[in-house]
Amino acid sequence: MSIFNPDFELRMKARQQADAVLVDARPRQPAPKPLHVAFRGPTADALRRVADARQESPQALAAAIVERALRNGTAEEGLGEARAEQLAGGQGRRPFGEACDLTLKQCAVIYLVGSHGGAKGWCGWSAAALARLMPDTVDGGNVVDVLAALARRGLVERARQAGRAPRPCRLTELGFAVYAQLAGEFDDG
Template identity: 35%
Template sequence: MNIAAHPKTMTPPPLHVALPGALAEGVRLMAARRGDHPQVLVAALMSKLVDDVARVADLMGDSVAAEEAPGQGRRVLESFPQGLTQRQCGVIYVLGFHADEDGVFRKQLIKIGIILNGVEITSISDVLAALSRKGLVDQVRGREGKRHWQLTRSGRRVFKELNEGESA
């Protein structure tokens, strides 16, 4: 008796996405008009986009998804009324608390991810780039060309407000 061996295949874990209020309601209404379940409609739309990089580029243009995505746990601050995601607040918090006396964060970026409970280094890099575009952090060159980060004046105001919120 011959038994054919099947190669093990790894199934990627599912991705669960929560849509904020107005967007979720819009999906529900669209699904109802079509006679679809909202989750099935979203999955069908996403499956059409996943393999169509050009269509995603047309839809998104030059904007960065992290800046466009509604919801995402945004926190509106007096010092930064446009709002920041919880992860952006976390990175500012880590940079503020773990900077050297001169205000420069010289640790490896992976340390930020560890402090923030296992956030991937690519995500940390994306957050730092977004915070830099918002004028909240600056990249500084250290010895041997290493990249370090520091909060700008605006970033320090945000950090101070976040820190005061913890003691309240």
């Protein structure tokens, strides 16, 4: 007795061909690029408290709040004249062509290094000194991390330095292009 059923095989092959035609006939739209947001400090704590009280996940709660604000048109109303990047520190990313997206801290460090570079572009300020010129949420350790990230992305060049002395840094050509754009925005307004 054979387990091969020619009628079944033919029906399956016809169904697969029909499915292939249906799949190919549908217009393909690229999936939207995912958006990841991190909440820190008091905002994260408040989301966790409300989510715990509702017995829901904080991620689902945050997504629902944002979705409702966007759908109801209250997102703009809630922000008023304030810039979102200023209200939600650490969240803002700005596109800069070849430099890709930069965080506000990265933009601030690029601006400070570009503004305080000497004759050959080298900024000799320590990370702690640069941090003192930035918002209260930034310390010298953060600036060291930001400088390392910018160096990996080819925006900043860091000098080799022996010991614990501040490591001078300067903008690369790409970093200077970002700085010029930032400086233009700052000078214009």
